[in-house]
Amino acid sequence: MAKTANKKELILKSAYHVFKEKGLEDTRVSQIVKEAGIAQGTFYLYYNSKMDVLPDLAEQIISNYTQYLATYGNVKAGLEANLRLAIDRIFEVNQLDRTIPSIVYAGITRSGDIDKWQVIYRPLYDLVAKYLEFAKENGEIREDIDAIYFSEFVISLIESTARGMILFQHSSAEVEKYKEELLSFTLNAVSWEPAKVL
Structure with missing residues (x-):
C-alpha cells in the first residue's frame, strides 16, 4: 500500500515539475514518466491522461x-x-x-x-x-x-x-x-x- 502511494506521489511531483516547466499544452505523459523515473505503463495504472x-x-x-x-x-x-x-x-x-x-x-x-x-x-x-x-x-x-x-x-x-x-x-x-x-x-x-x- 505504501509503495502504491509513493508511486502516485512521485507521479504527482513529476507532473507538477513538468507542467510548471512546459505548461499544459506542451506537457506529455512521456515527459512526466521520464522525470519520475518510472515506466510509462506505471503512469497508466493511476491516470488515463495528463489531464x-x-x-x-x-x-x-x-x-x-x-x-x-x-x-x-x-x-x-x-x-x-x-x-x-x-x-x-x-x-x-x-x-x-x-x-x-x-x-x-x-x-x-x-x-x-x-x-x-x-x-x-x-x-x-x-x-x-x-x-x-x-x-x-x-x-x-x-x-x-x-x-x-x-x-x-x-x-x-x-x-x-x-x-x-x-x-x-x-x-x-x-x-x-x-x-x-x-x-x-x-x-x-x-x-x-x-x-x-x-
Whole structure:
C-alpha cells in the first residue's frame, strides 16, 4: 500500500515539475514518466491522461488552503479576520507559484466531471461556511445569507482575483490594495440590508 502511494506521489511531483516547466499544452505523459523515473505503463495504472492528474494537483492546492485556515483561523476571531486570512493565503499561494494554480484551474474548465471538482473544494467551502454561520449567530452578518452558497461565491471571487493579479502583473502595493478592496466588498455583501428582487 505504501509503495502504491509513493508511486502516485512521485507521479504527482513529476507532473507538477513538468507542467510548471512546459505548461499544459506542451506537457506529455512521456515527459512526466521520464522525470519520475518510472515506466510509462506505471503512469497508466493511476491516470488515463495528463489531464487526469490535474484534479489531484488541485486537491493538493485546495488542501493547502483548508489546512492553513484550519490551523491559523479561529471561528471566534470573527468573519473579517478569517476572510483576511483566506484572502492572504490564496493570494500568497498564487503569487509564489504562478503557473500550477493557473494550469489546474484551466483543467477545471476542460473537465466534464464537475462533481469531482465539487468534492475537491467541499472541505474549503464547508470551513468558510462555518465562519459565516458563526457570524450569523453573533449578528455580524445578515440572517438571510445562505452560508453554503456564499462560501462558494467567496472562494471563487478570491481565487479569480488572485489569478488576475498574476495575469496583469500588478505591483505589490496594488496587490495589497486589491486584497483590502476584496475584503471590504465581501464584508459589505453580507452586511448590508438585502435588496428586494422584483
